[in-house]
Amino acid sequence: MVPAMRTRAIAALRFLRRMLHAMSERTIVSLIYLCGVSAIIFVFGIFFFIFREGAPFLRDRFDAGEFFLTAQWFPTSETNKRYGILAMIAGTGSVTILAMLVAVPFGLGSAVFIAEFCGRTMKEVLKIMVEFLAAVPSVVWGFIGLKVMNPLIIQLTGAPTGLNTLNAGIVVGLMSVPIIVSIAEDAIRAVPDAYREAAEALGATRWQTIRRVILPAAKSGLLAAVLLGVGRAIGETMAVLMATGHADNIPFDGTFPFFHPLTSVRTLTATIASELGEAPHLDPGPDGVYSPDAHHYQVLFVIGIVLFAITFAINLIADLIVRGIRKK
Amino acid sequence: MSAQAPATAPAMFAETEFTRRKLRAQRRAARVLGLMAVAILIPLVTLLAYLVVKAAPALSWSFLTDVPRAGMREGGLWPALIGTVYLVVFSLMAAAPIGVMAGIYLNEFARENWFTRAVNLAVVNLAGVPSIVHALFGVGAFVLFANLGRSVLAASLTLAIMTLPVIIAATKEALAAVPRAFREACWNLGASRWQTIRTIVLPNSISGILTGVILEVCRAAGECAPIMYTGAIFYKSIKEGSLFPYSPTEQCMALSYHLHTISTQVPGVPDSMLYGTAVVLVGFVLVFNSAAISLRVYLRTRKKW
Numbered sequence: 302m303v304p305a306m307r308t309r310a311i312a313a314l315r316f317l318r319r320m321l322h323a324m325s326e327r328t329i330v331s332l333i334y335l336c337g338v339s340a341i342i343f344v345f346g347i348f349f350f351i352f353r354e355g356a357p358f359l360r361d362r363f364d365a366g367e368f369f370l371t372a373q374w375f376p377t378s379e380t381n382k383r384y385g386i387l388a389m390i391a392g393t394g395s396v397t398i399l400a401m402l403v404a405v406p407f408g409l410g411s412a413v414f415i416a417e418f419c420g421r422t423m424k425e426v427l428k429i430m431v432e433f434l435a436a437v438p439s440v441v442w443g444f445i446g447l448k449v450m451n452p453l454i455i456q457l458t459g460a461p462t463g464l465n466t467l468n469a470g471i472v473v474g475l476m477s478v479p480i481i482v483s484i485a486e487d488a489i490r491a492v493p494d495a496y497r498e499a500a501e502a503l504g505a506t507r508w509q510t511i512r513r514v515i516l517p518a519a520k521s522g523l524l525a526a527v528l529l530g531v532g533r534a535i536g537e538t539m540a541v542l543m544a545t546g547h548a549d550n551i552p553f554d555g556t557f558p559f560f561h562p563l564t565s566v567r568t569l570t571a572t573i574a575s576e577l578g579e580a581p582h583l584d585p586g587p588d589g590v591y592s593p594d595a596h597h598y599q600v601l602f603v604i605g606i607v608l609f610a611i612t613f614a615i616n617l618i619a620d621l622i623v624r625g626i627r628k629k
Numbered sequence: 630m631s632a633q634a635p636a637t638a639p640a641m642f643a644e645t646e647f648t649r650r651k652l653r654a655q656r657r658a659a660r661v662l663g664l665m666a667v668a669i670l671i672p673l674v675t676l677l678a679y680l681v682v683k684a685a686p687a688l689s690w691s692f693l694t695d696v697p698r699a700g701m702r703e704g705g706l707w708p709a710l711i712g713t714v715y716l717v718v719f720s721l722m723a724a725a726p727i728g729v730m731a732g733i734y735l736n737e738f739a740r741e742n743w744f745t746r747a748v749n750l751a752v753v754n755l756a757g758v759p760s761i762v763h764a765l766f767g768v769g770a771f772v773l774f775a776n777l778g779r780s781v782l783a784a785s786l787t788l789a790i791m792t793l794p795v796i797i798a799a800t801k802e803a804l805a806a807v808p809r810a811f812r813e814a815c816w817n818l819g820a821s822r823w824q825t826i827r828t829i830v831l832p833n834s835i836s837g838i839l840t841g842v843i844l845e846v847c848r849a850a851g852e853c854a855p856i857m858y859t860g861a862i863f864y865k866s867i868k869e870g871s872l873f874p875y876s877p878t879e880q881c882m883a884l885s886y887h888l889h890t891i892s893t894q895v896p897g898v899p900d901s902m903l904y905g906t907a908v909v910l911v912g913f914v915l916v917f918n919s920a921a922i923s924l925r926v927y928l929r930t931r932k933k934w
Binding site: 335343344418431447507539573612613 | 651652654655658659661662663665666668669670672673676679680726727728730731733734735737738739746747748749750751752753754755757758759760761762763764765766768769770773774790793794797821822823824847848850851852853854857858885886888889892893900903904907910911914915918922926
């Protein structure tokens with residue numbers, strides 16, 4: 302390190318320390334209280350600022366029937382602007398369902414294995430690997446969907462494009478596994494050892510104990526793990542933006558098999574991510590009325606409110622479930 | 630097993646068909662579950678290996694320190710790399726003090742009541758809100774309301790709020806690991822709450838807190854959605870190897886956003902460069918993650934109490 306930089310760093314540290322000493326007990330404690338409640342302030346802040354930007358749309362243009370129940374999304378049309386997010390809801394839903402088909406069995410299975418079957422070293426190794434899986438950035442997962450899974454899916458299924466629900470489902474599934482594993486493992490570990498001992502004293506094998514005693518006892522924790530996995534899958538942005546193909550389709554229809562995972566879709570999150578850059582942020586006219594061209598930008602914030610509400614509900618339910626266990 | 634059972638064993642303890650069946654079921658279950666655990670890790674390992682192999686032609690020291698050339702189709706990553714460092718450092722400056730103090734509040738001051746539950750729920754929620762919603766918040770609050778514009782500051786503050794739960798959780802855990810007796814001893818000597826925390830609790834948990842800080846770095850470096858519209862820029866021309874190319878009020882390039890743009894919006898970028906950028910980003914994140922994990926393992930082996 303350059304000596305000048307080092308002296309400056311040391312001086313900065315000294316200054317910080319002096320400041321800590323100089324601050325009176327009262328100041329620092331109130332600062333700690335303030336930071337303690339900051340999380341609540343931030344959550345309210347998130348809702349407030351998103352609502353603030355989306356409010357003009359809610360006031361002037363919003364029509365719940367059109368918004369939630371139609372699939373026509375023409376925000377930039379000159380003559381016929383339409384704001385229906387049904388296709389995106391279907392896209393988010395189908396990606397989430399596929400992701401959970403991958404993540405729930407594998408996540409819960411791995412959690413049981415890590416918590417009950419493997420030795421100490423193996424356990425450490427597996428947990429570190431799961432942590433690595435969680436650390437891979439979502440834009441890299443999107444890149445993998447784009448460059449690795451895409452040709453693979455074309456080759457295996459003969460679909461015209463590999464950027465579709467299946468691709469995103471697998472990628473997002475892999476991304477949701479770590480959270481399911483870690484919460485489920487916590488839930489399994491929280492089952493008192495006395496249950497295990499009692500079952501084994503009755504002659505049950507390890508597997509019988511797990512199936513008949515531990516899993517039923519950890520049931521609600523496992524449910525919370527799955528819920529949080531769903532929340533993660535719904536909120537995933539960059540990976541689905543790059544891997545779904547981002548096309549306005551609904552992957553469900555009346556023809557067998559009703560669900561077509563090889564359709565390209567778009568999700569709520571990806572729509573915001575791709576269109577926020579091109580939607581113009583316009584100020585209201587002199588009479589305080591926004592021109593219809595300003596609605597595109599605002600409606601993206603309304604989609605944000607929808608996403609916020611969904612994830613808030615999921616986290617709240619998961620928290621209530623987990624707290625229910627603790628009370629017992 | 631059955632072969633070793635002595636013939637004279639009482640009938641009661643002999644291995645019956647039933648026992649054998651349940652042991653078989655157990656072995657089968659262990660095998661299936663073990664395979665599941667391995668099955669989710671195989672893609673991780675193979676994908677990482679595949680990325681590195683495909684990136685090998687591009688990876689070199691100059692790939693890191695050179696600036697992009699020929700419309701980002703040649704050259705290196707330097708502006709994106711240093712931009713990510715900028716974002717991480719600035720987000721850390723906001724998130725670390727707030728996060729650590731929030732952790733202190735939750736572990737040392739909060740009582741068991743509805744309010745603490747609300748704070749905890751808010752922390753969980755901050756972690757659970759989709760990253761693109763954080764981006765919308767950043768645009769609404771920092772870019773527009775606070776009038777920071779699209780800048781390093783707006784982007785790092787958005788990242789800071791998003792990664793706050795990582796630091797809070799780690800701090801809480803680190804503080805909870807300090808035995809209560811330490812605090813009681815200190816109180817009995819007449820020390821105040823804050824004196825106890827400053828002289829006893831924090832020094833004994835600083836490495837655990839550091840783990841959280843490192844994890845925050847790793848999380849903030851990888852995020853792309855929150856910075857896309859709050860501060861990241863497509864391309865910016867800076868001097869090669871320059872350490873202070875950006876001012877906090879300007880936009881900067883970032884590795885994650887760079888990977889997104891060159892793989893979706895710039896045609897004709899050679900594959901090895903795309904994979905190279907992905908490998909550098911993953912490498913950046915995994916190095917910090919490994920550091921946090923090793924620190925944690927080291928701490929566990931050397932606990933004094």
